Amino acid sequence: MVIENLPLGKAINLGLRQALLNDPKVLLMGEDIGTLGGVFRVTEGLKAEFGANRVLDTPLAESGIVGSAIGLAMRGYRPVIEIQFNGFVYPAFDQITSQLAKLTNRHEGAMQFPVVIRIPYGGHIGAVEHHQESNEAYFLHTAGLRVVSPSNPHDAYWMIQEAVQSNDPVIFFEPMSRYWPKADVDTSASGFPLHATRVVRQGTDATLVGHGAMVSVLLQAADVAAQEGMSLEVIDLRSLSPIDYAPVLESVRKTGRCVIAQEAPGNVSLASEVAATITEKCFYSLEAPVLRVTGFDTPFPPAKLEAIYLPDSDRVLDAVDRVLSY
Amino acid sequence: MADETLDPMVQFLTPEGNFAPSESAEAFLPYFQRLTEADHRKFYRDMVVIRRFDTEATNLQRQGQLALWVPSHGQEGAQVGSAHAAKPQDHIFPAYREHAVGMIRGIDVLEIIRVLRGLTHGGWDPTNPAHKNFHIYTLVIGSQALHATGYGMGINFDGATNTGNLDTDQAVMVYFGDGATSQGDVSEAFVFAASYQTPQVFFIQNNHWAISVPVSVQARVPLYKRGEGFGIPGVQVDGNDVFASYAVTAKQLDDARSGKGPSLIEAHTYRIGAHTSSDDPTKYRTDAELDSWIARDPIARMEAFLRNSGAPQSFFDGVHEEAADFASDIRRRTVTLENPEPASMFTNVYTDPHPVVEEQAAWLAAYEASFDEQGGGH
Numbered sequence: 267m268v269i270e271n272l273p274l275g276k277a278i279n280l281g282l283r284q285a286l287l288n289d290p291k292v293l294l295m296g297e298d299i300g301t302l303g304g305v306f307r308v309t310e311g312l313k314a315e316f317g318a319n320r321v322l323d324t325p326l327a328e329s330g331i332v333g334s335a336i337g338l339a340m341r342g343y344r345p346v347i348e349i350q351f352n353g354f355v356y357p358a359f360d361q362i363t364s365q366l367a368k369l370t371n372r373h374e375g376a377m378q379f380p381v382v383i384r385i386p387y388g389g390h391i392g393a394v395e396h397h398q399e400s401n402e403a404y405f406l407h408t409a410g411l412r413v414v415s416p417s418n419p420h421d422a423y424w425m426i427q428e429a430v431q432s433n434d435p436v437i438f439f440e441p442m443s444r445y446w447p448k449a450d451v452d453t454s455a456s457g458f459p460l461h462a463t464r465v466v467r468q469g470t471d472a473t474l475v476g477h478g479a480m481v482s483v484l485l486q487a488a489d490v491a492a493q494e495g496m497s498l499e500v501i502d503l504r505s506l507s508p509i510d511y512a513p514v515l516e517s518v519r520k521t522g523r524c525v526i527a528q529e530a531p532g533n534v535s536l537a538s539e540v541a542a543t544i545t546e547k548c549f550y551s552l553e554a555p556v557l558r559v560t561g562f563d564t565p566f567p568p569a570k571l572e573a574i575y576l577p578d579s580d581r582v583l584d585a586v587d588r589v590l591s592y
Numbered sequence: 593m594a595d596e597t598l599d600p601m602v603q604f605l606t607p608e609g610n611f612a613p614s615e616s617a618e619a620f621l622p623y624f625q626r627l628t629e630a631d632h633r634k635f636y637r638d639m640v641v642i643r644r645f646d647t648e649a650t651n652l653q654r655q656g657q658l659a660l661w662v663p664s665h666g667q668e669g670a671q672v673g674s675a676h677a678a679k680p681q682d683h684i685f686p687a688y689r690e691h692a693v694g695m696i697r698g699i700d701v702l703e704i705i706r707v708l709r710g711l712t713h714g715g716w717d718p719t720n721p722a723h724k725n726f727h728i729y730t731l732v733i734g735s736q737a738l739h740a741t742g743y744g745m746g747i748n749f750d751g752a753t754n755t756g757n758l759d760t761d762q763a764v765m766v767y768f769g770d771g772a773t774s775q776g777d778v779s780e781a782f783v784f785a786a787s788y789q790t791p792q793v794f795f796i797q798n799n800h801w802a803i804s805v806p807v808s809v810q811a812r813v814p815l816y817k818r819g820e821g822f823g824i825p826g827v828q829v830d831g832n833d834v835f836a837s838y839a840v841t842a843k844q845l846d847d848a849r850s851g852k853g854p855s856l857i858e859a860h861t862y863r864i865g866a867h868t869s870s871d872d873p874t875k876y877r878t879d880a881e882l883d884s885w886i887a888r889d890p891i892a893r894m895e896a897f898l899r900n901s902g903a904p905q906s907f908f909d910g911v912h913e914e915a916a917d918f919a920s921d922i923r924r925r926t927v928t929l930e931n932p933e934p935a936s937m938f939t940n941v942y943t944d945p946h947p948v949v950e951e952q953a954a955w956l957a958a959y960e961a962s963f964d965e966q967g968g969g970h
């Protein structure tokens with residue numbers, strides 16, 4: 267069945283609902299997710315439908331939420347946590363990186379920790395400090411965590427369900443600025459496994475790589491470039507850890523040029539990792555250095571400066587011009 | 593939920609504005625008694641002005657002038673009383689709703705507007721003597737509790753407290769909400785404060801909600817008892833009674849500066865408005881609850897008290913005029929606030945020169961200039 271015109275936030279809501287229906291061990295936990303339905307209303311209606319023992323309005327303590335979810339997972343539950351905003355995940359950092367990520371390894375495989383941590387992230391919402399960070403790199407750097415991010419409603423609907431089914435912990439980054447734009451969702455088939463990269467636009471002159479909200483910026487850049495006679499291929503990584511490299515490498519071997527864009531600061535980031543891997547594996551196909559277009563290595567600025575901080579299609583095209591000039 | 597029969601909260605003014613100190617208020621009476629009629633009127637004036645400011649800021653947000661607003665409506669009694677109780681040498685660590693405290697400590701509240709308009713993450717300089725050690729807002733729930741405690745440790749190490757001089761000995765006060773009490777940082781602050789016997793008051797504004805989550809989710813025992821197991825005694829006050837808030841805070845701060853260590857105040861109050869301008873409180877609370885708290889309004893109660901004590905209509909007219917002027921001045925200055933320069937993103941990231949930041953700042957400047965030259969990019 268195809269549901270037309272579904273916003274991404276609502277697609278996650280439907281995906282979570284399906285996960286709750288499929289498995290009585292699935293629980294939702296977080297601040298304001300029950301009665302209020304979350305500050306973005308992603309869990310709206312779920313407490314009313316499934317009850318307060320499956321959709322928990324927790325005390326205000328992120329370390330408490332993740333730490334107790336770990337205990338619940340030991341008991342056979344599959345907790346799905348909502349962190350209210352990106353910048354509020356850090357009180358749980360020990361529980362995520364030293365505990366959740368490593369407990370399967372520490373138990374020598376005797377126990378599994380199928381916990382999903384949903385984190386709304388990214389800019390373009392004009393919010394105050396701690397609300398617009400793209401902090402995926404901290405989690406990408408931690409072995410034992412899988413990290414994914416959908417860019418569109420169809421993927422969001424399926425990826426959240428696949429994340430819940432994963433027996434490993436999954437950090438699920440939701441691009442806040444994409445919560446509202448609508449698209450069709452096919453509820454009969456996902457089309458892609460959770461960790462598959464997807465080519466979202468074919469092209470021959472250069473490859474653009476991104477994830478989350480950046481994918482729509484890349485598509486916009488590709489549209490503009492097409493009017494100027496350039497053919498750009500656009501790749502949505504979807505899975506940030508592990509990365510499904512085959513489609514990326516194949517594309518770069520074809521185009522010989524690559525620009526990687528992200529909202530996060532560039533230093534020691536996803537873009538750095540992808541650029542290094544492409545350089546190692548496609549060296550003889552490259553016609554130009556792989557360029558990164560990223561947020562600056564500064565704190566995310568006050569809202570009035572976010573449009574300058576965040577890479578837009580102009581900044582992407584500036585980099586495209588540079589890779590094409592070699 | 594507070595077991596008020598066992599340890600009733602400190603109250604001087606009934607919700608009707610009658611002066612009728614509770615039994616528990618006795619220990620704090622001397623602090624009330626030193627207030628003059630001018631002080632009473634000043635408390636009232638500050639509450640009215642900050643409420644008017646809050647209304648103006650709410651309107652500015654609705655009109656697209658602010659990214660967000662965090663209303664203080666309803667909590668003026670707790671804030672104005674406790675702020676006046678602090679001495680100039682004290683250090684105040686707010687959360688993000690303490691607009692009245694900031695005003696009373698001497699910041700220009702337009703600085704708060706600048707934060708919520710999206711112009712700056714900080715806003716004011718706590719080291720400026722005019723700001724009387726009012727530190728910047730902290731948006732991450734509970735973090736500032738530890739900062740205040742560490743500051744208090746430093747005051748102890750410096751010998752800047754407990755010398756016997758109440759006019760110069762320093763203390764710290766940290767504000768946080770009922771929801772914040774669940775954060776590990778706040779419990780850790782209790783541990784450190786007790787261990788190092790910091791000259792400190794933990795001021796909890798229990799406004800009964802943490803966004804949509806009621807205080808009963810955070811605490812099954814009244815919050816003023818939260819510190820006991822840590823070795824931090826607590827007092828509960830009627831936070832909508834500005835006199836109770838003043839007298840209890842003044843005494844606890846004096847005790848703190850006299851070597852008696854940390855204590856905790858739970859001020860019972862209510863957030864009459866939304867959590868922030870992004871919130872819709874009708875989704876989680878009842879009109880009946882809201883109405884019951886409107887009936888305990890801190891400003892109406894003080895107005896009744898002042899009228900009973902003979903304040904003339906001209907006084908009230910004057911205060912309202914002053915509040916209206918204050919608000920229109922804020923509006924006028926808000927709409928003319930300039931956006932920060934892009935280059936400001938790169939300043940103060942580090943104190944010493946940093947090559948990566950400098951290179952990126954130079955790149956952005958050149959990139960922006962290229963648009964000016966070409967008359968636009970793609």
Ligand SMILES: Cc1ncc(C[n+]2csc(CCOP(=O)(O)OP(=O)(O)O)c2C)c(N)n1
Pocket residue numbers: 297326328350354357689731732733768769770771772773799801802803863867
């Ligand atoms: C660490 C952290 N988690 C979540 C949030 C989101 N948040 C902002 S305010 C708030 C509720 C705070 O309630 P309380 O401490 O009672 O203060 P109040 O807002 O009622 O004054 C929440 C959950 C945050 N700012 N910081």
Ligand SMILES: [Mg+2]
Pocket residue numbers: 769770771797798799800801802803
């Ligand atoms: Mg509260």
